Amino acid sequence: xxxxxxxxxxxxxxxxxxxxxxxxxxFHGWSVSSQSANLMIAGIETxxxxxxxxxxxxxxxxxxxxxxxxxxxxxxxLRKKDKVGMANILYExxxxxxxxxxxxxxxxxxxxxxQGDEAQAEKILDTYIQKEANTYFRNLAKNMRTNLFLSGEDxxxxxxxxxxxxxxxxxxxCRVFRMQYYIDIPNGKEKDMHKHYVNIIRVxxxxxxxxYLEWIPLLDRIDEDLPxxxxxxxxxxxxxxxxxxxxxxxxxxxxxxxENSLERLSFFQVLASDYSAAEESLNQYLNVTKGKKSxxxxxxxxxxxxxxxxxxxxxxxxxxxxxxxxxxxxxxxLHPILxxxxxxxxxxxxxxxxxxxxxxxxxxxxxxxxIQDPEKLGEDDLWPKLRTAQFLxxxxxxxxxxxxxxxxxxxxxxxxxxxxxxATILQGYTQILRREYRRSTIELTKSRGILNDENRYLGSEFxxxxxxxxxxSASGKRGPISGNIxxxxxxxxxxxxxxxxxxxxxxxxxxxxxELFWEQATQFxxxxxxxxxxxxxxxxxxxxxxxxxxQTKPFAIAQVRFMDxxxxxxxxFQSPRESxxxxxxYVESRITESAYLTKMDEESVHxxxxxxxxxxxxxxxxxxxxxxxxxxxxxxxxxxxxWKEIRNNRSDSFEVLEAxxxxxxxxxxxxxxxxxxxxxxxxxLKSLKKDFGEKQISSFxxxxxxxxxxxxxxxxxxxCPFSASQFPSGTVQLVDKAYFEGSRILKDKERAHLWDFVxxxxxxxxxxxxxxxxxxxxxxxxxxxxFRMYRRIDYRTVPKTIFYSQTVLGKSFWxxxxxxxxxxxxWLHSGTRWILYQPKWRYADYTSPNAYSEFFRSKDExxxxxxxxx
Numbered sequence: 057x058x059x060x061x062x063x064x065x066x067x068x069x070x071x072x073x074x075x076x077x078x079x080x081x082x083f084h085g086w087s088v089s090s091q092s093a094n095l096m097i098a099g100i101e102t103x104x105x106x107x108x109x110x111x112x113x114x115x116x117x118x119x120x121x122x123x124x125x126x127x128x129x130x131x132x133x134l135r136k137k138d139k140v141g142m143a144n145i146l147y148e149x150x151x152x153x154x155x156x157x158x159x160x161x162x163x164x165x166x167x168x169x170x171q172g173d174e175a176q177a178e179k180i181l182d183t184y185i186q187k188e189a190n191t192y193f194r195n196l197a198k199n200m201r202t203n204l205f206l207s208g209e210d211x212x213x214x215x216x217x218x219x220x221x222x223x224x225x226x227x228x229x230c231r232v233f234r235m236q237y238y239i240d241i242p243n244g245k246e247k248d249m250h251k252h253y254v255n256i257i258r259v260x261x262x263x264x265x266x267x268y269l270e271w272i273p274l275l276d277r278i279d280e281d282l283p284x285x286x287x288x289x290x291x292x293x294x295x296x297x298x299x300x301x302x303x304x305x306x307x308x309x310x311x312x313x314x315e316n317s318l319e320r321l322s323f324f325q326v327l328a329s330d331y332s333a334a335e336e337s338l339n340q341y342l343n344v345t346k347g348k349k350s351x352x353x354x355x356x357x358x359x360x361x362x363x364x365x366x367x368x369x370x371x372x373x374x375x376x377x378x379x380x381x382x383x384x385x386x387x388x389x390l391h392p393i394l395x396x397x398x399x400x401x402x403x404x405x406x407x408x409x410x411x412x413x414x415x416x417x418x419x420x421x422x423x424x425x426x427i428q429d430p431e432k433l434g435e436d437d438l439w440p441k442l443r444t445a446q447f448l449x450x451x452x453x454x455x456x457x458x459x460x461x462x463x464x465x466x467x468x469x470x471x472x473x474x475x476x477x478x479a480t481i482l483q484g485y486t487q488i489l490r491r492e493y494r495r496s497t498i499e500l501t502k503s504r505g506i507l508n509d510e511n512r513y514l515g516s517e518f519x520x521x522x523x524x525x526x527x528x529s530a531s532g533k534r535g536p537i538s539g540n541i542x543x544x545x546x547x548x549x550x551x552x553x554x555x556x557x558x559x560x561x562x563x564x565x566x567x568x569x570x571e572l573f574w575e576q577a578t579q580f581x582x583x584x585x586x587x588x589x590x591x592x593x594x595x596x597x598x599x600x601x602x603x604x605x606x607q608t609k610p611f612a613i614a615q616v617r618f619m620d621x622x623x624x625x626x627x628x629f630q631s632p633r634e635s636x637x638x639x640x641x642y643v644e645s646r647i648t649e650s651a652y653l654t655k656m657d658e659e660s661v662h663x664x665x666x667x668x669x670x671x672x673x674x675x676x677x678x679x680x681x682x683x684x685x686x687x688x689x690x691x692x693x694x695x696x697x698x699w700k701e702i703r704n705n706r707s708d709s710f711e712v713l714e715a716x717x718x719x720x721x722x723x724x725x726x727x728x729x730x731x732x733x734x735x736x737x738x739x740x741l742k743s744l745k746k747d748f749g750e751k752q753i754s755s756f757x758x759x760x761x762x763x764x765x766x767x768x769x770x771x772x773x774x775x776c777p778f779s780a781s782q783f784p785s786g787t788v789q790l791v792d793k794a795y796f797e798g799s800r801i802l803k804d805k806e807r808a809h810l811w812d813f814v815x816x817x818x819x820x821x822x823x824x825x826x827x828x829x830x831x832x833x834x835x836x837x838x839x840x841x842x843f844r845m846y847r848r849i850d851y852r853t854v855p856k857t858i859f860y861s862q863t864v865l866g867k868s869f870w871x872x873x874x875x876x877x878x879x880x881x882x883w884l885h886s887g888t889r890w891i892l893y894q895p896k897w898r899y900a901d902y903t904s905p906n907a908y909s910e911f912f913r914s915k916d917e918x919x920x921x922x923x924x925x926x
Contacts, residue, residue: 085271
């Protein structure tokens with residue numbers, strides 16, 4: 057099974073929201089505070105802005121650190137155009153023996169380039185490459201030459217793959233060249249794209265972990281677009297990290313951060329869904345650009361208005377919009393949601409949404425009515441009219457319908473497909489309010505064929521299909537809408553997080569809420585006794601609810617799918633510097649990988665249960681009820697799934713337990729019973745476990761189709777807390793943590809990992825900073841880091857089975873089920889098939905991953921979790 061998405065994230069990167077490492081102590085690089093900027097080498101301050109970065113010869117530094125010192129100081133002198141300082145560095149480099157020659161050639165070349173002598177700069181590196189006999193140094197120079205003197209995406213595909221070691225000089229440069237090599241391999245549509253993405257994560261991970269790599273000398277000279285490449289590949293957190301590193305140098309040398317860097321950073325923060333940080337970055341942009349023409353600042357105020365809207369701070373959103381200068385408008389203002397030039401009419405339409413949110417329908421309509429029509433109406437002038445019809449629909453559906461009809465007629469005559477589509481959708485909803493249900497379904501059906509390929513991205517199948525459900529429900533007639541419910545849920549599941557954005561870009565009548573859809577769809581499926589569709593819809597409702605309530609964002613490769621959606625709906629927040637990347641192979645690669653991850657992550661009630669051989673119980677919450685489902689694989693499909701609604705939201709209540717008992721008594725000859733492993737299902741299972749006699753009990757966590765048959769597996773554990781004497785001879789292989797947490801790859805794919813280590817963290821949350829520490833037999837402290845593991849566990853390193861005890865997470869499963877569920881989901885989504893939990897392990901008794909009957913029949917708190925239904 058391939059690597060699947062990981063649902064975890066970390067709340068912040070190494071620095072503050074603007075990337076200035078205030079009050080921080082770096083091992084290597086620039087430590088920036090409000091008072092000064094300090095050059096840190098191996099944790100020692102070697103130079104400072106307090107004395108203007110006056111040239112000093114470093115004292116008692118190893119040669120490799122001394123090289124880094126000269127490169128870092130050279131960065132400042134290059135930005136400051138400090139000829140004397142650079143001359144001092146070059147003099148020192150040329151007077152030393154050993155490995156300083158490349159630093160000399162590099163800084164000399166960069167100085168010539170900074171003076172505008174491109175030919176001489178290139179010649180200096182060429183001469184060094186021709187004379188250098190050492191392959192390592194020669195390849196460093198070749199890669200640097202590629203970065204400095206070859207432009208264009210295709211030409212950048214010629215990086216030489218580097219093998220890097222901390223024992224060699226220029227280690228950080230080597231690492232960034234190695235990372236560039238892997239970033240540029242994907243060509244957009246390869247079958248091995250996932251393998252490339254796994255490699256990119258692995259080669260970028262050391263930059264987040266190794267103190268030596270907290271600063272990359274000359275990174276902005278090596279590749280100023282490195283953050284953008286990461287972003288367009290789908291790695292927002294990496295993009296932010298490297299952008300902030302470059303901004304630290306700006307602040308160090310210039311005393312402030314430039315507007316281009318701030319706007320670029322804000323775009324990456326938007327893509328990462330950190331809207332408050334993006335807002336802060338843009339406000340700093342405004343501070344830097346005080347006195348600039350409003351034709352520039354209009355672009356920023358529009359972005360700020362939308363950012364506040366997305367944070368539901370509508371008062372602040374309006375305050376930003378009030379600062380727009382419509383008398384000095386320019387075509388460099390992009391619509392943050394639609395990523396196309398924003399006209400004045402379009403801006404006023406955008407603002408009206410915030411007015412409605414803040415002040416209500418009447419205020420929004422009055423604001424829209426103040427917009428004066430030009431002598432000749434264009435497509436942009438129709439959007440405020442359509443918004444007016446949207447707001448009028450509830451109060452005066454007749455008038456709203458007439459306005460919308462006029463817009464549709466004009467749009468059809470002019471070939472304006474976008475507004476014709478939006479108006480037709482709105483007309484479908486308006487006709488429901490007019491009780492013209494047949495016309496409503498005609499309009500909604502017609503809307504599907506309006507958009508062409510160029511505008512297809514504006515389509516919204518969930519809004520269209522919601523309309524069919526509303527129309528049929530309002531008509532009081534039974535209709536064939538199960539298919540509409542299924543299609544709507546499939547689309548909405550991928551876009552639920554963007555509902556506020558859909559209100560801006562679509563024009564659904566405001567009273568037809570998503571909550572109303574869920575109520576009507578669920579009631580319809582109950583009335584039809586459509587058990588399969590009912591379970592499917594409740595399953596998706598709970599997934600969406602969990603997604604929307606989560607404060608975390610995806611991490612590592614899992615962020616690629618998330619980022620692909622962010623680009624679809626928020627790419628208008630780009631800075632002008634990003635425009636060249638929208639047609640690049642980085643975008644094609646992201647789309648390909650996102651599609652792959654989506655396919656690998658598809659859960660299906662029907663497919664998963666069709667392949668199941670064991671009766672399965674679901675306890676699914678919805679509003680104030682719990683729905684209990686029982687799947688019986690030996691029954692005909694029509695009768696295989698039965699259900700009951702309990703008007704009670706406590707999964708350990710008598711009514712729920714009695715319903716499960718009653719249902720499962722009909723399963724007489726089954727030796728096993730499995731429960732869906734959501735919180736409600738597990739609480740029910742705990743209360744009923746002893747009632748099942750000798751039946752084998754397990755729990756599945758996801759609805760992926762069937763698993764392969766279990767094979768004999770070797771048992772692996774960490775050699776730090778354990779010794780071979782603790783286990784029966786030859787039963788457990790003890791390995792270094794690098795193999796256990798995924799940094800290195802074990803050859804044996806059929807293996808189980810035994811986790812029975814004491815967590816170093818007292819908090820119960822499964823935080824990204826959780827570690828497991830121990831003292832080795834040599835007396836040294838070592839630890840396994842969840843942070844490193846999250847970034848490295850993939851299809852090549854994930855075990856087939858995990859045994860774990862309550863010591864791993866600090867408390868037993870039933871004391872902290874939410875934390876344990878996070879732990880289970882991480883591993884099972886990563887590709888692990890089976891997880892065996894026992895509060896305490898007796899190693900002499902459980903030494904074979906195949907001894908499942910013991911776990912099935914255990915009457916204590918132990919339980920077997922599977923990735924898919926058995």
